Amino acid sequence: MGKTRKFKPKSSKDNPVGIPSLKELERLEDSAFSELTTTPIEAIQEQLESGILEEKINGFQSLAVLSEDRNKVDQICGTEIIRIAAPFLVDRNDSLRNSACGALRNISVCGVDVCEILVDKDVLTPLLTLMNEYALDLNWVPVFDASMNNQLDQKSDTFLQAVNLLWNLCESSSTAVDLFNHTQILQSFIRCLDYKVFGVDISISVAQCLLIISDNNTSSWNVLTNFVPQFVCLLGLQADGFSEVFLKTLAAGIISNVPALSAAHLGQIFQVVSGTLDFDHKSILNELTSRLPLLKEQEGNGVIEIEDSINDVSMDEDIEEANQRRRRQDLPSALQLELQNVEYLLDAQKLAAEILSNLCSSDESEWLDENGEDNDMSDEEEIIDENGEVDNEKINVEIVEAVRSYSIVQKLYSKGQRLPENVQGIIKESSVRLFRKVKQHRISIITALESFCLQLDPEDLGGPQAIYSVWYELGLEVFQTDNNDDLMVAATGLMRAAIMHLKTNKDLFAQMSDGDVQMILEGIESCENASANANWMRMLGILGCLLPEPLVKKIIEFLVTSCQGDLDMWTMSEGLDSLMDMFKDNDWLQISKDMNLPLQCKKIDKIFKNRIREQKTQFPDRYPACIAVKTNFIRFVKYLENEQYKFTH
Numbered sequence: 001m002g003k004t005r006k007f008k009p010k011s012s013k014d015n016p017v018g019i020p021s022l023k024e025l026e027r028l029e030d031s032a033f034s035e036l037t038t039t040p041i042e043a044i045q046e047q048l049e050s051g052i053l054e055e056k057i058n059g060f061q062s063l064a065v066l067s068e069d070r071n072k073v074d075q076i077c078g079t080e081i082i083r084i085a086a087p088f089l090v091d092r093n094d095s096l097r098n099s100a101c102g103a104l105r106n107i108s109v110c111g112v113d114v115c116e117i118l119v120d121k122d123v124l125t126p127l128l129t130l131m132n133e134y135a136l137d138l139n140w141v142p143v144f145d146a147s148m149n150n151q152l153d154q155k156s157d158t159f160l161q162a163v164n165l166l167w168n169l170c171e172s173s174s175t176a177v178d179l180f181n182h183t184q185i186l187q188s189f190i191r192c193l194d195y196k197v198f199g200v201d202i203s204i205s206v207a208q209c210l211l212i213i214s215d216n217n218t219s220s221w222n223v224l225t226n227f228v229p230q231f232v233c234l235l236g237l238q239a240d241g242f243s244e245v246f247l248k249t250l251a252a253g254i255i256s257n258v259p260a261l262s263a264a265h266l267g268q269i270f271q272v273v274s275g276t277l278d279f280d281h282k283s284i285l286n287e288l289t290s291r292l293p294l295l296k297e298q299e300g301n302g303v304i305e306i307e308d309s310i311n312d313v314s315m316d317e318d319i320e321e322a323n324q325r326r327r328r329q330d331l332p333s334a335l336q337l338e339l340q341n342v343e344y345l346l347d348a349q350k351l352a353a354e355i356l357s358n359l360c361s362s363d364e365s366e367w368l369d370e371n372g373e374d375n376d377m378s379d380e381e382e383i384i385d386e387n388g389e390v391d392n393e394k395i396n397v398e399i400v401e402a403v404r405s406y407s408i409v410q411k412l413y414s415k416g417q418r419l420p421e422n423v424q425g426i427i428k429e430s431s432v433r434l435f436r437k438v439k440q441h442r443i444s445i446i447t448a449l450e451s452f453c454l455q456l457d458p459e460d461l462g463g464p465q466a467i468y469s470v471w472y473e474l475g476l477e478v479f480q481t482d483n484n485d486d487l488m489v490a491a492t493g494l495m496r497a498a499i500m501h502l503k504t505n506k507d508l509f510a511q512m513s514d515g516d517v518q519m520i521l522e523g524i525e526s527c528e529n530a531s532a533n534a535n536w537m538r539m540l541g542i543l544g545c546l547l548p549e550p551l552v553k554k555i556i557e558f559l560v561t562s563c564q565g566d567l568d569m570w571t572m573s574e575g576l577d578s579l580m581d582m583f584k585d586n587d588w589l590q591i592s593k594d595m596n597l598p599l600q601c602k603k604i605d606k607i608f609k610n611r612i613r614e615q616k617t618q619f620p621d622r623y624p625a626c627i628a629v630k631t632n633f634i635r636f637v638k639y640l641e642n643e644q645y646k647f648t649h
Contacts, residue, residue, distance in 0.1 A: 040062070040066065040072075041066070041072070041075055041076060041079060041081065043062075044059045044062050044063050044066070044081065045059075045079060045080070045081050045084065046059075047059025047062070048060070048063075048081065048084050048085060048088075049084060053093060053095075053096065056088070056096055056099075057095060057096060057099050060085070060088075060096075060099035060100055060102070060103045061099060061103075063076070063081070063085070063103040063106075063107075064099075064102055064103040064106045067103065067106040067107045067109075067110065068106070070110055070111075073107055073110045073114060076107065077107075077114060077117045082104075082107075082117070082118060082121040082123065083121050083122070085100055085103065085104060086100075086104070086121065086122060086123045086125075086126050086127075087126055088100035088126075089101060089104070089123075089126040089127055089129075089130045089162070090126045090129050090130050090133075094154055094155060094158070095154065097130070097158050098154050098157060098158045098161070101130075101158050101161035101162050101165065102161045104118070104123060104165055105161045105162075105164050105165040105168070108164075108165050108168035108169060109168060111172075112172040112173075115168055115169050115171070115172035115173055115176075116172060116173055118169060119169055119172075119173045119175050119176050123165075123169070124169065124175075124176055124179050127162060127165060127166060127169075128166075128179065128180070128183055128185065130158075130162055131162055131163075131166065131183070131185045132183060132184070132185060134159050134162075134188065135183075135184060135185050135187075135188030136188075140155070141197055141198065142156035142197075142198055142199055142202065143156065144199065148328065148331060149331055149332075150199075151331060152199065152201070152202075156198075156199075156202065159202065160201055160202050160205055163202070163205045163206055163209050164205050164209075166180070166209055167205065167208055167209035167212055170209065170212050170213055171212045177212075177213060177217060180213060181217070181219040181220070186210075186213065186220060186223050186224075187223060189206050189209065189210060190227045190230055192206040193206060193207060193230060193234060193247075193251075195243075195244070195247060200243045200244070200247065203247055204243065204246060204247055204250065204344075207247060207250035207251065207254065208250060210224075210250075210254050211250055211253045211254050211257065211351075214254050214257040214258060215257050216257075220258075221257075221258045221259070221260070224254065224258050224261070225258065225260060225261060228261065231251050231254060231255050231261070232265065232268070234247060234248050234250075234251035235248060235251055235252060235255070235265070235268045235269075235271075235272055236248075236268075237251075241341065241344075242279075242341050242342070242344035242345040242348065243341070243344045245275075245276055245279070245344065245345065245348045246344040246345070246347055246348040246351075248272055248276075249272060249273065249276045249348040249351050249352055249355075250351065251272075252268070252269045252272040252273060252352075252355060253351050253354070253355050255268075255269060256269050256355050256358060256359060257358075262359070266359075266398055266399070266402065267402065269355065269359070270402040270403075270405075270406055270408075271406075272352075273352040273355050273356060273408075274406035274407075274408065274411065276348045276349055276351075276352040277349060277352055277353075277408070277411040277412065277415060278411070279345055279349070281345055281346060281349060281415065281441070282417070282419060284342060284345065285342065285419065285423055285427065285438070286420075286423055288338065288339075288342055289422075289423050289426040289427060289430075291338070292335075292338075292426055292430045295334055295335040295338055296335060296430060335430075339430075339431050339433070339434050342434065343433070343434060343437055346434075346437045346438065346440075346441045347437065347441075349415060349441060349444075349445070350437075350440055350441045350444040350445075351444075353412065353415075353444040353445045353447065353448035354444055354447075354448070356408060356412070356448045356451070356452070357444075357447055357448045357451040359399055360395060360399065360448075360451040360452055360454075360455055361451060395455040395456065400456065400460065403452065403456070403460065404460060408452070409449070409452055409456070409460065409461055409462065410462075412445055412448055412449050412452070413449065413470070415441075415442075415445045416442060416445040416446050416449060418442070418477060418481075419438065424438070439484065439486075439487060442487065442490075443486050443487055443490045446487075446490040446491060446493075446494050447490050447493070447494075449470075449494050450490070450493045450494040450497045453467075453494060453497035453498055453500075453501070454497045454500075458501045461501070464501065464502060464505045464508060465508065467498045467501050467502060468498075468502060468505070468508045468509075470494070470495075470498050471495050471498040471499050471502070474491045474492075474494060474495050474498075475495060475520070477491065478491050478492065478495075478523065479519055479520070479523040485529045485532070488527070488529055488532045489529060489531040489532050489535070492531075492532045492535035492536060492539075493531075493535055495535065495539060496535040496538050496539050499539050499542050499543070500542065502542070502546070503542060503545060503546070505546075506546050509543070509546045509547060512543075512547060512551065514550070514551065514554070517543075517547070517551050517554055517555065518554075520536070520540075520543075521554070521555075521558045523536075524536045524537075524540075524558075524562075525562075530568050530570060530571055533567075533571045533574075534570055534571045534574045535574075537559070537562075537571055537574035537575040537577075537578055538574050538577070538578055539578075540555050540558070540559060540575070540578050541577065541578025541579065541580075541581040541582055542578075542581070543555060544556065544578065544581070544582035545581065545582060545584075545585060545586075549588070549590075549591070552582065552588065552591065553588075553591045553594075553595075555582070556579065556582065556588070556591055556595065556597075557595065559575050559576075559578060559579045560579070560595065560597070560600050560601075560604065562575055563575050563576060563579075563604045563607070563608070564600075564603060564604055564607060567611075568611070568615060568618075568619070569608075569611045569612055569614075569615040569616070569618070569619055569622065569626055570619045570622045570626065572607075572608055572611055573608075573622070573625060573626040573629040573630075576604070576608065576629050576633050577629050577632075579636075580632060580633065580636050583636070583639075583640075587643055589643060589644070589647040592640060592643065592644050592647075593644060593647060593648065597640055597644070598637060598640040598641045598644055601633070601636070601637045601640060602637055604633075605630075605633060605634065605637060608629075608630060608633065609630065612626055612627070612630060
């Protein structure tokens with residue numbers, strides 16, 4: 001998403017305009033003896049509706065600051081402020097345009113639901129009008145102010161904020177993409193990819209917007225195929241820094257989104273993503289954390305305070321002087337520049353992993369043969385699908401060869417390792433934003449590994465022992481560290497894909513003890529994420545085919561008890577599927593008799609039917625699979641009854 005613009009503190013002074021500051025308003029609002037009933041949001045709305053230019057600009061500055069509090073953003077979206085603010089995107093006054101654009105961009109960073117509200121409140125109409133003005137002005141190029149570290153001029157900064165706003169809206173709303181498709185703005189974006197003319201900030205933001213626009217959007221493909229030389233030029237960019245690395249990776253991502261271009265330039269795409277993954281992000285982060293204390297000290301303990309009082313325009317200065325002062329306040333510090341540089345690398349490697357995941361997925365691996373006809377795979381070419389079953393679409397041979405040639409799996413694995421605790425702690429303390437990017441980076445890497453694990457042969461993954469090591473190490477981390485939900489889902493997804501390759505390698509699990517199994521079962525019980533639990537339930541079924549009878553009984557008892565509990569429909573179906581899998585190659589007659597399994601399963605069958613009836617709208621994508629499990633489970637119960645009768649008579 002777009003970068004939030006920060007505002008530096010300034011020394012306190014009298015309020016010459018007579019408008020209560022944001023801090024004062026909030027303090028008075030909380031006071032029982034307050035004589036002022038206007039809330040900060042109401043005060044901002046009054047400023048935006050004022051006939052005085054200075055007050056409007058102050059209102060937008062306050063709105064930009066307030067948007068850093070998500071609770072305040074929800075309140076803002078419940079008022080008419082968005083509808084009032086949107087038309088200022090095309091106001092005649094450049095300063096007002098810039099302020100409006102920055103504030104709305106900050107709000108759009110707050111998530112999909114907020115972006116949908118912005119679209120519903122018709123921010124797109126003035127935004128696309130503004131973007132079209134830049135598209136029609138072929139003479140416009142940015143001006144960089146050498147006296148301010150080459151900061152963009154105001155008109156160019158407005159374009160940058162507008163692109164980021166558009167990118168956020170299109171990423172969250174198909175309506176925004178549809179409206180964008182009806183403009184001619186896309187063609188004009190291409191010239192902005194020349195970072196030597198437009199600057200790296202604008203080129204990267206435009207490329208990020210194009211990446212979102214080109215995702216499953218055939219209308220954009222028809223346009224982008226007319227600009228192949230420009231994208232190929234970026235693929236060959238000799239990067240001097242991580243910003244250029246990110247830019248060329250973005251170009252690879254855009255090309256990979258367009259099927260015709262992806263097929264024609266597959267080798268160059270792999271060359272770029274492989275080169276991006278060659279950078280050792282762990283060493284770079286380690287080196288950064290060693291210098292962060294000094295950088296923080298230089299900046300004043302590294303804390304960028306946000307001054308709630310943004311009444312920037314005094315009686316002694318005009319609008320232009322105030323704008324210059326705000327621009328100076330917005331200049332990035334040495335710490336911010338260091339963090340931004342590393343963020344570019346993390347973003348580039350995250351994108352490289354996502355590109356690889358997309359290329360590896362079956363939907364994206366439909367290729368045309370030389371005659372332009374579908375190159376269907378034979379029934380014998382089978383792989384494991386994302387549900388742990390067999391899929392008849394095989395990864396393209398060209399991709400497999402590229403993966404081998406560039407050692408992609410090995411590079412991804414090295415990037416997927418957990419950072420040392422001390423490094424993570426320093427990063428988290430110094431920059432919440434960088435810490436979040438580190439997490440997102442690792443999740444994308446692990447997800448890419450899962451994609452390859454689902455589609456490649458064990459030999460291409462390093463062999464059974466290497467696959468087992470990944471499964472075991474991730475398992476220890478999952479149960480011994482405090483992971484967020486997204487990382488838990490990614491890790492268990494990779495573990496599930498990995499263990500599917502080990503069904504015939506019982507020897508690797510020979511050392512698993514009762515304590516190991518107990519740790520897994522207790523970990524599942526304490527996990528509250530449905531996706532992670534579904535992955536674990538599937539893994540239990542495979543473990544039950546690899547372990548000795550005492551441990552198998554422990555797993556069966558756990559599955560039976562869990563499925564009689566309050567599991568959701570999806571997780572329960574995975575558990576029942578695993579239970580049935582465990583009886584495919586072994587009847588486990590003694591276990592069935594000891595547990596009176598047929599009776600237990602009849603109880604579960606009733607619960608499962610009720611769960612499907614209650615939750616079919618909650619898991620619409622999973623409903624067909626759950627119905628298939630229900631049908632198979634009915635047959636399974638009858639099978640258990642027959643086998644137990646034979647065993648006991």
